[in-house]
Amino acid sequence: MPQSGPVPISVLDLSPVQVGQTSADALRESVALARATEELGYHRYWLAEHHNTPGAASSAPAILIGQIAAATSRLRVGSGGVMLPNHAPLVVAEQFGTLAALHPGRIDLGLGRAPGTDPVTAQALRRSAGPLAAGDFPRQAVELLGYFDEQQTAPDAAVRAVPAEGNRPDVWVLGSGLSSAELAGSLGLPFAYAHQFNAQLTVPALRTYRESFRPSATLDRPYALVAAFVLAAETAEEADWRAGPIRLAALRTVRSGGRQDRYPTAEEAAAYRYSAQDRQIVDGFLGQQVIGDRAVVRERVAKLIAAGADEFMAMTVSADHATRVESYRILAEEVAALGTGPLAGAQQG
Incomplete structure (x- = not known):
């Protein structure tokens, strides 16, 4: 199915691990989901980097990117992102130069400034004590x-990253705040904003990015x-039921100080009794996300496009693979309909 609609749509995947699943199950489902979304006309497929997180199997994006690129033929595949504080730039260049050489024109390298994990694990990854200074990421x-x-x-011309030279992927800056938006603009790179982490700053961050943008050789x-x-x-009731696991997982992650365990089943989520404070936490985390029936999905995506999104990327977690694929199918159909439907004027204005 060819991509249609007002903007390209893409996938962000963290290889979620459900209760009763193994990490191997989750990784195989990621490959299957990439194939399914390619058939649905999605533009790119990114893998997130998480460490010491039982609910996410995507701790090694570069390896998974290679597997998914080999299993598909048209999708752009990349990192959403590589958490640069955890890695030596030379190693990242070698890994993604290799991927770009094997899959020319299809590899994206999204870079994030956060460690994507807790301080102890970050120290184990970097093999150094103490946090990075504010200027280290740039x-x-x-x-x-x-x-x-x-x-x-590069700073030392004697060090050559083979096969990175001449095999540059498309490089992106990722962020959920204003400083990353400004950095992306100043470097003349594309910017990916994490609305799922900080919906309140989406509009200011996009504005900051555009105001700070300086043309570069690549953009x-x-x-x-x-x-x-x-x-x-298809219905609000079904969306509410299927969103139960992500709501309960979000609450538990906040309550535990950031630790994300395996995603609960829909039945376990439905049986949980939320307090008023619990509901406030969940609403703060998910209240501005795209969760609902077709009408809600179309309306909320249209608002994000109108806010300045040139592309929309969806991260979907559900209790089983089939409903996850169905959610991506409905999203693709509703975004395509935005080009001619009653909300077209809103997204174009």
Whole structure:
């Protein structure tokens, strides 16, 4: 099915692990989901980096990207993202240069400044004590970009990243705040905003990105992607039922200080008795996400497009693979309908 509608649509996947599943099950489902969404006309498929997280099997995005790129033929495949504080820029350049050489024109390298894990695990990854300084991420990003340059503009020209030279993927800056938006603009790179983490700053971040954008050799005008949680169903009641696991998982993650365990079943989520404070927490986390029937999905995606999204990326977690694929199918159909439906004027204005 060819992509249609007002903007491209894409997938963000963290290989969610459900209760009763193994990490191997989740990884196999990611490959199957990539194939299914490619058939539905999705544009790109990104894998998130998480560590020490029982509910997410995507701890090694570069490996999974290679598997998914090999199992598909048209999708752009990439990282959403590689958490640069955890890695030496040289290693990232070698990994993604290899991927770009094997799958030319199909690899994206999304870079994030957060560690994507707890402080103890971050220290184990970096093998160094203490947090990174505020200026380290921009310096790391510039160093990384230099390794892909055939003129070797990395800090030490004696160190060459093979096969990164001449095999540069499309590089993105990811973020959920204003500083990442400004960095992406100043470097002339595309920007991916995490609406699922900080919905309150979506509009200001997109504005900051466009105002700070400086054309570069790879991008002559700003290009912004917005990612959000999506759970689409034919009826509001079905969407509410299917969203139960992500609601309970979000609550438990907040209550535990950030630890994300395996996603509960729909039955377990339905049986949980939420207090008033619990509901306030869940609403703060998911209240502005794209969860509902077709009408709700179309309306909320249209608002994000109108806010300045050149592309929309969906992260969907549900209790089983079939309902997850169905949610992506409904989303694709509703975004396509935005081009001619009653909300077309809203998204174009």
